[in-house]
Each structure stands twice: as C-alpha cells, then as structure tokens.
Amino acid sequence: MGWEERQVRGYPEFVRTAQSYHGRPIFALFCGDKDAEGRSWCPDCVTAEPVVRKELHNLPDESVFIYCLVGDRAYWKDPNNEFRRNLKLTGVPTLLKYGTPQKLVEEECFKSELVRMLFTED
Amino acid sequence: SIQAHKEEENPRKTMEVNGFMPVPDSYDYDLIVIGGGSGGLAAAKEAAKYEKKVMVLDFVMPTPQGSSWGLGGTCVNVGCIPKKLMHQAALLGQALQDSRKFGWQFTEEVKHNWMTMTESVQNYIGSLNWGYRVALRDKKVTYENAYGEFVGSHTIKATNKKGVEKLYTAETFIIATGERPRYLGIPGDKEYCISSDDLFSLPYCPGRTLVVGASYVALECAGFLAGLGLDVTVMVRSILLRGFDQDMANRIGEYMKEHGVNFIREFVPIKVERVEEGTPGILKVTAKSTTGDQIIEVEYNTVLLAIGRDPCTRKIGLDKVGVKINERTGKIPVNDEEQTNVPYIYAVGDILQDKLELTPVAIQAGRLLVQRLYAGTTTKCDYVNVPTTVFTPLEYGACGYSEETAVEKFGEENIEVYHSHFWPLEWTVPSRDNNKCYAKIICNTQDDERVIGFHVLGPNAGEVTQGFAAAIKCGLTKEQLDSTVGIHPVCAEV
Numbered sequence: 001m002g003w004e005e006r007q008v009r010g011y012p013e014f015v016r017t018a019q020s021y022h023g024r025p026i027f028a029l030f031c032g033d034k035d036a037e038g039r040s041w042c043p044d045c046v047t048a049e050p051v052v053r054k055e056l057h058n059l060p061d062e063s064v065f066i067y068c069l070v071g072d073r074a075y076w077k078d079p080n081n082e083f084r085r086n087l088k089l090t091g092v093p094t095l096l097k098y099g100t101p102q103k104l105v106e107e108e109c110f111k112s113e114l115v116r117m118l119f120t121e122d
Numbered sequence: 123s124i125q126a127h128k129e130e131e132n133p134r135k136t137m138e139v140n141g142f143m144p145v146p147d148s149y150d151y152d153l154i155v156i157g158g159g160s161g162g163l164a165a166a167k168e169a170a171k172y173e174k175k176v177m178v179l180d181f182v183m184p185t186p187q188g189s190s191w192g193l194g195g196t197c198v199n200v201g202c203i204p205k206k207l208m209h210q211a212a213l214l215g216q217a218l219q220d221s222r223k224f225g226w227q228f229t230e231e232v233k234h235n236w237m238t239m240t241e242s243v244q245n246y247i248g249s250l251n252w253g254y255r256v257a258l259r260d261k262k263v264t265y266e267n268a269y270g271e272f273v274g275s276h277t278i279k280a281t282n283k284k285g286v287e288k289l290y291t292a293e294t295f296i297i298a299t300g301e302r303p304r305y306l307g308i309p310g311d312k313e314y315c316i317s318s319d320d321l322f323s324l325p326y327c328p329g330r331t332l333v334v335g336a337s338y339v340a341l342e343c344a345g346f347l348a349g350l351g352l353d354v355t356v357m358v359r360s361i362l363l364r365g366f367d368q369d370m371a372n373r374i375g376e377y378m379k380e381h382g383v384n385f386i387r388e389f390v391p392i393k394v395e396r397v398e399e400g401t402p403g404i405l406k407v408t409a410k411s412t413t414g415d416q417i418i419e420v421e422y423n424t425v426l427l428a429i430g431r432d433p434c435t436r437k438i439g440l441d442k443v444g445v446k447i448n449e450r451t452g453k454i455p456v457n458d459e460e461q462t463n464v465p466y467i468y469a470v471g472d473i474l475q476d477k478l479e480l481t482p483v484a485i486q487a488g489r490l491l492v493q494r495l496y497a498g499t500t501t502k503c504d505y506v507n508v509p510t511t512v513f514t515p516l517e518y519g520a521c522g523y524s525e526e527t528a529v530e531k532f533g534e535e536n537i538e539v540y541h542s543h544f545w546p547l548e549w550t551v552p553s554r555d556n557n558k559c560y561a562k563i564i565c566n567t568q569d570d571e572r573v574i575g576f577h578v579l580g581p582n583a584g585e586v587t588q589g590f591a592a593a594i595k596c597g598l599t600k601e602q603l604d605s606t607v608g609i610h611p612v613c614a615e616v
Contacts, residue, residue, distance in 0.1 A: 101249035108256065117259050 003059040009033075009069040011082035017066055018098055025063035026098035027119065029109075030089060032076060033069050041073045048093040048109035055115045066098075151175045153495075154278060154292040156270040156438065159195020161471030161484030162298035163254060168489045170261035172496040177290060178263055179270035179280050183302075186312040189320045192251030193258075193265065196300050196472075197481040199247055204322035205342055207243045209513045212349025220552035234350045236327035244323055272439035276466065279439075294495065297445075297454065297462075297469040298488065299438060301431035301479070306334070310394030314405050315425040318343065326401040328352065329423030334391055336362045338512045340428035341374065345515040348383045355384040355422070357391065359412055363512070367524035370560075370577050377516040377558055377579075386420075388412045394425055433473040443467065448475055458502050460491045478508050509576075509591035511584035516558060519587030521594055523575040528564045532574075538565045540600070544616040546581055561616050563603070571600035578613075586614045 008014050018026055029052055032042030040046050056065060070076055070083050070092060083089045096103035097118060108114050153169050155162045158180025166178045182199075184190045191199035211234070218232050258265045268280035268288070277291050303317035316324065318339055329352065333344040336358040348354040356378075363371035379385055389409040398404040402423035409418050433452040440447060440454075446463045447454050453475035460468045468491055471484035487503040494500065509521035528537050541562035549555065564575030576590045590598075608615030 100252075101245055102252045104256070108260075111260065113259055114256055117255065121255075 002061055003056070003063045003065060005056075005065045005067060007067045007069075010071060011086070014066065014068045021064045025060055026066060027059065027063060028066040028068055028094075028096055028098055030068050030070050030083065030092050030094045030096075032092050033072050042076075042092050044106055044109070045093040048095070051110055051112055052093075052095055052115055055112055055119055058116050058119045060120070149276060149291045149293045151177045151264075151290060151292040153177070153294045153296065153492075154179065154270070154290060155296045155298060156278070157195065157298035157300055157434075157471070158193045158254070158265065159298060159300050159471065159484070160197050160481040161300075161488040162195065162296065163193075163258075163488075164485040165296050165298065165470060165488035165492050166263050167257065167261060168492040169496060170263050172492075174496055176263045177292070178258060178265045179268050179278070180265070181267060181269040181281075181283075183269075185317065185319045186305075187316055187320045189323055191323070192248070193254045193267075194247075194251050198250050198254075200319045200322055202481055203247060203250070204243050205318075205346075206513060207246070208239065208322070208346045208350075209342065211239050212346040212515070215349055215351070220548075220554070223552040236350070237325075239350075240323065240325075247322075270438065272443045272445075274442060293466065295467045296488070296491070297435070297438070297440075297467065297473065298471045298484070299434040299473060301433050301472045303427060304430040304432050305427060306391060306429065308392055308394065310396070310405075311427065314394045314396055315427045317427050321426060328426070329402045330421075331355070331424045331426055332357060332407055332420070332422040333426045333428055335428035335430070336360075336364070337428055337430065338363060338366075338514075339431075340426075341378065341514045342512065343426060343428060344383050345378060345513070348378070348381070349515055353384075354382075355386060355420075357386045357389055357407075357409060359390050360388065366512070366518075367520065367526065367575075367577055369525060370518055370520070370579060373558070373560060373579055374512070374514050374516060374518055377555075378514065380555075381515060386418075389418065391425075392417075397421060431472070431479075435473055451475070459494065460487055460503070477505055478510075480508065480510060483508055507591065507594050509587045511587060513584070516579055517581060517583035519576075519578045519583030521576045521587055521591040522573070523564055524577075525562075525564055525575065528566075528575055532566055532568070536566060536568045538567050538571065538600075539563070540565065542616050544580065544613060546613050547611045548581070559613065563600070565600050573598045573600065573603060580613050582613070589614075 006017050008017050031045035031049065032040045034040045059065060075081055076092060091106045093109045094103055094105050095109050095115065095118060102118055104114050104118055152174040153176045155166045155178045158178045162178060166176050169176045180193050182190045197203060215234060255265060266280055268282040270278045270280050273279045277289055279287055279289055281287050303319055305311045321343060328347065331347055331352055331354050333340050333354065333356045340356060344354050344356045361368065362375045389411055391407050391409045393408040395406045396403055397406045404421055404423060405425050406419055406421050407425060435447050435452045435454060444464055445467055454462055454469045454473050455475040456462055456469055460470055462469055470487045470491060472479040483505065490501050490503050507522050509519065512518040525539060539562055543557050544559045544561065545556040546559060559580035561578040563573050565571040566574050573594055576587065576594060578586050
C-alpha cells in the first residue's frame with residue numbers, strides 16, 4: 001500500500017486525523033487559509049506547496065500526508081493559537097514528521113533536497 | 123552510483139589486491155571528514171563555504187548496553203548539552219527549596235521524575251541532530267552514516283550499519299573521531315556498568331548510584347544525580363580532578379560532601395556482580411583499598427564508570443596510510459597547523475595529543491584549519507588561556523594557570539595570589555553557605571602583575587569566567603583589574 005493524503009482545516013480536525021492514523025508515519029504540511037480563488041494569504045506557503053507536492057511520491061509506504069490549513073492571518077498571528085502552543089509551530093509553511101523533532105520551516109520548505117531528506121531518511 | 127563508478131575502475135581494484143594503491147588523478151572529494159562531532163562538522167561546514175566538495179562520515183558504535191545516537195558527536199548527544207540540561211534540572215530543584223524562604227508557598231513535597239526530564243532532553247538533542255543534517259544537506263555537504271577507515275593512500279572505506287561497503291577518495295582528510303569512555307577491565311564492567319554514553323538516555327531512573335572516577339565527568343554526573351534526589355557515592359582512586367588546580371578541586375569535593383554526596387576515597391572496584399535483575403536491578407561492587415589490603419562490598423542500583431576517555435584511533439586504518447599515533451594513549455600528535463605526519467591528513471578535537479579536550483577548541487581548530495587550507499589565511503588556533511567550566515553543584519570556572527603550574531613555571535617568589543570568599547546575595551535569604559564561594563587570581567609579579575590564572579567557585583561560574591578570559595587574552599594586569607569598577611550586586615564584582 002502506498003501513501004495517502006488527508007486535507008484538514010483547523011487544530012481540532014488536525015489532531016483527530018493524526019490520532020486516527022496512530023502507528024503509521026505521519027507527515028504534515030501546515031499552510032495559511034486559501035481564499036475563494038485558492039490563493040493563500042501566506043506567500044511562502046504558495047511557493048512551498050508545489051515543491052512539497054512534487055516530492056510526495058518519495059513518501060514511504062503506509063505513510064499519511066496531512067495537508068492542514070491553519071486559519072486566517074489574524075488567527076495565525078495570535079501568539080497563543082493552538083498550533084503555536086501545542087505543536088510548537090513557529091511559522092508557516094511548516095512541514096514536519098509528526099511525533100519526531102524533524103521539521104522544515106519557511107524557506108527550508110522551498111528546497112526539494114531537504115523535503116526529500118525529510119520524507120525518505122530516518 | 124558511487125558503487126558503479128568503482129566497478130568500472132578495475133585496474134585499480136587489481137592493484138589494490140596486490141597491495142599497491144596508486145594516487146588517483148582526480149579524487150571523489152576535495153575533503154573527507156571522518157567524524158561528525160564538534161570539530162568535524164565545523165570543518166565541513168566551513169569548507170562548504172569555499173565551494174569545496176565535502177563528505178562527512180559519522181558512525182556511532184553502540185555501547186555495551188546498546189546505546190547509540192545521531193549526528194553531532196559527543197558534546198551534543200552524550201556530553202556538554204545533556205549534562206548542562208541535567209545540571210540545570212538539579213539546580214532548579216535547589217531553587218524550589220530556596221523559593222520557600224523568598225515567600226513562595228506550596229504544600230506538596232517536590233519530587234523529580236527522571237523519565238520526564240530525560241524525554242525532554244532527548245527531544246531537544248533530536249532536534250539538534252536533525253538541524254545538523256539539514257545544515258549539511260543545505261550546504262551540499264554529503265553526509266553518510268557509515269564507519270570510515272583508511273584502506274590506502276587517499277582512500278577510505280565507509281561501512282554502513284547494514285554492512286554495505288563503499289570506497290571514497292579525497293585530496294585532503296580530517297580525522298575528528300573523538301573519544302569514548304574507558305572501562306575498568308574487571309569482571310562485570312561491560313555487562314553491568316553504564317557510562318556517560320548511556321546515562322543521558324537511560325530509560326529508567328538510575329536510583330542508588332556509584333560513580334567510579336574523579337574526573338569532571340564523574341563529579342558533574344554525581345553532582346546532578348544527587349541534586350535530583352538520588353543516593354550517590356563517588357569512588358575515587360587518588361585525587362580529584364587531576365590536572366585542575368588542586369585547591370579548587372578539594373573545595374569542590376568538600377562542597378559536594380557537605381551536600382549529600384558520599385565519597386569512598388582510595389579504593390578501586392575489582393568486581394561487579396548482579397544480585398537482582400531489573401531496571402534498575404541491584405549490583406554488588408567489590409572494591410579494594412589502594413593503600414592496604416582492605417576489601418569492601420557495597421550494593422547499588424547503578425554503577426557509572428567515569429574513569430577516562432580513549433581516542434577512537436586504533437581501528438580506523440591509520441597504519442595503512444602511515445599516520446603516527448601515540449601507541450600508549452592513542453592520541454595523534456600534530457604540528458601547530460593540526461597536520462599529522464602525513465601531509466594530506468589532518469586531525470582536530472579530543473584525539474589530539476597535548477591539546478585541550480573542549481568543544482569550542484575543536485570548533486575553532488576545525489574552522490581555522492579549513493580557512494588555512496582553502497582561504498589562504500595563516501591564522502593558527504590559539505590554545506593558550508582557554509577558559510573552561512566544571513558544572514559541579516558549586517560551579518568552577520577557570521582560565522589560565524593553576525596555582526601549582528604557575529609556581530612550577532614561574533617560581534613561587536614571582537607569583538602573587540589574590541583571593542576572596544564571597545557570599546552571593548541570592549544565597550543570603552535562604553541561608554545557604556556563606557563561606558564556600560571563592561575566587562582567586564594568580565599574578566606574575568615579574569610581568570607587571572599580569573593575571574595568568576583566574577579561578578572562581580560559585581553560581582554561574584561559566585558566565586563569569588567568559589568575560590575574564592577575554593580580558594586575560596588582552597593582557598589584563600592586577601592594576602587594570604583593580605581600576606575596573608564592579609557591578610553591584612553580582613558575584614563577579616569580587
């Protein structure tokens with residue numbers, strides 16, 4: 001079985017989804033909300049998403065890729081939002097391997113070499 | 123793809139079999155660094171700045187207990203970083219006790235959870251391991267988690283944990299393989315004892331612990347374990363902190379003794395047996411006096427060996443390329459440009475003979491070496507007046523000569539020692555010791571009373587010492603020190 005993608009919005013939905021896949025490798029990309037035309041308020045997320053998507057075929061078998069919209073700009077800027085508080089996120093975009101200290105933040109997500117390393121190496 | 127490349131080079135393989143290794147006309151890499159610790163990574167990252175093709179090989183042989191760790195070397199994984207964090211955990215325990223005197227009210231008794239602390243520490247270390255891998259990949263430095271050893275001129279063999287071997291060649295090599303804890307060589311040592319390599323990731327609380335050794339590793343570990351509330355004993359063969367100022371060493375020992383660490387002096391273990399299995403179990407240690415025939419037997423949950431560290435230089439094929447090592451110690455002698463007797467092979471870090479075993483020294487040496495190699499500079503690493511700190515419960519910071527070494531080098535009549543006890547203001551209210559913190563400077567009277575040794579025993583000793591190290595490097599004299607107005611109220615004003 002290859003890998004699968006789930007798309008979620010907001011912290012509670014993210015946590016529920018991650019927990020439902022307990023036991024499998026979980027990778028998550030956190031981005032700012034998109035408007036009606038599908039553009040995010042976060043310009044770095046707009047740059048990072050295609051780079052990340054291009055590397056998805058490198059995901060290990062059985063893994064899950066969760067694409068998570070965190071909220072609008074005002075929500076994200078609040079220093080107490082749940083993503084900052086509970087997941088210790090410091091910026092968007094963030095690409096991480098759930099349950100490990102391995103993550104890529106902001107411009108690091110633009111680099112396909114680093115994304116590939118996150119997906120394929122221990 | 124490297125594998126395929128090698129298979130094409132059949133003529134070389136045949137000659138290898140005959141024992142002759144020709145020098146290839148173009149190497150796979152400009153630089154190969156063996157060892158991904160403080161020195162190795164600093165050198166590799168610096169070399170990448172000059173657009174050199176660099177490879178880092180890092181491999182951790184698991185301990186007898188099975189512990190292993192990621193990229194970053196001793197300091198990050200099983201040294202400075204977890205040590206300081208656990209030292210801090212112990213200090214916070216003390217602070218909690220002090221806080222009651224400052225008005226904080228809490229009725230519950232305060233207890234410590236080893237697993238909570240260890241998980242947090244390991245999590246942080248994990249983020250550092252990852253950070254190094256990102257940094258290397260980002261700078262296009264090739265990193266392989268493989269054991270590197272020389273097999274011939276300009277050539278190393280890298281073996282990964284699955285046993286797959288690959289050959290690589292380079293114009294220049296830097297050996298930065300570091301050291302590992304020494305074992306006693308007595309029955310039961312490898313089977314039942316742990317070392318600092320195991321302690322910081324121990325998946326259970328060590329309990330009643332015997333620390334064997336009197337190194338700073340032994341005293342720092344004993345110190346924080348006791349600070350976390352454990353029953354700790356230190357078994358010392360002769361003196362404490364060999365190589366350090368002995369007056370300061372004894373003060374550290376006295377303080378630890380008065381604050382709950384037991385010492386068994388002038389004994390060495392001769393046997394360790396397991397009395398009961400468990401995590402931890404119960405171990406029985408048999409020890410013999412160094413001054414007589416007395417034998418003692420004591421039981422502990424954990425025995426931590428901290429009797430010294432040995433360089434990882436014996437099994438990396440140095441004989442195949444003719445690099446001379448000190449046969450007794452395993453250390454590598456180098457010139458003042460960190461070059462071994464083989465011109466294209468350099469070495470940095472703890473493995474160097476007669477150099478300080480400290481992370482910042484390895485980093486500085488690695489960086490400057492690479493700058494000399496690729497940026498045309500001539501600056502050499504300055505190993506003089508390097509400040510250090512021992513993070514025992516009462517911290518000790520030092521820079522320059524110990525009192526003994528100063529007397530030996532300059533003569534007692536040419537040395538003046540100025541000293542003082544001090545009582546940190548923060549210790550007054552909670553009624554902590556008023557005569558333990560201590561500072562002294564050693565001056566050379568033949569040279570304008572230049573400060574040639576600085577020693578301080580007290581809280582935040584490291585922070586205090588750093589600034590003085592810079593002043594000493596500038597040639598600080600007693601007069602200049604006297605004319606510097608103190609900051610009040612801080613310990614450093616003494």
